[in-house]
Amino acid sequence: MSQITVIIPAYNAKKTIDACLQSIYQQTFASVTIVVVNDGSTDQTAAILEKHQHRITIVNQHNKGASAARNAGAKIATSPYLLFCDADIELEPMILERMYTALEHNKQVSYAYASFYFGGKLFKLWPFDPKRLQQMPYIHTTSLIRTIHFPGFDEKLKRFQDWDLWLTMYEQNHSGVFIDETLFKVHTGGTMSTWLPAWLYQFPWLPAVQKYKAAEAIIKHKHNIV
Secondary structure, three states, X not given: OOOEXXXXXXXXXXXXXXXXXXXXXXXXXXXXXXXXEEEOOOOOHHHXXXXXXXXXXXXXXXXXXXXXXXXXXXXXXXXXXXXXOOOOEEEOOOHHHHHHHHHHHOOOOOEEEEEEEEOOEEEOOOOOOHHHHHHOOOOOOOOEEEHHHOOOOOOOXXXXXXXXXXXXXXXXXXXXXXXXXXXXXXXXXXXXXXXXXXXXXXXXXXXXXXXXXXXXXXXXXXXXXX
8 A cells, every 4th residue: 555645636638737747757755646536627638647647546426526527536546645736737756755755753733844945936835733723725635645634625615625625624623744845746727726926906896806705715715814
């Protein structure tokens, strides 16, 4: 049994999935199983995955969304640790080793997370802070999680599934440990990752900002955050 299962939800990911997989193959941590959930792709994603079938497990399903795809991958995982990696992400070679070591050395925490690049922008994070977590979604989905503490993603949510996950885990007395390194890159133009620059929120009438605020309100209502 491998120590880590990397789960990749893939929807129309023909432009990025190969580079994503190559970044996992190049990890310094060897005890890894890779599960790719093809979430009803209509492009050449399935054909590309077939070329990797000797190194990965492929799950095919009708399009149900990223959260359902992640949960489907988690259901068949047997490793003590999970890492969710969207198909437009490339991992640094040492990320799994760093995160695994952090959790082995910090038995009281449930997941390890790090800083990352989104396109050309560095998202420099900070140590785990429950108050900050309740106010903003600062921890990325690509974190290493103890499988026994993973509650599943809320498949009803269309946005902020990662924020909801960390808040749910905190309410279950599960916290995280920060690794002060930049350990992965999210490529712009991917199908599952979106980000708006901070200055846009000065214009609350913009549709993108209104959608953000509406999604934020759903999360705060669910978790009773004032």
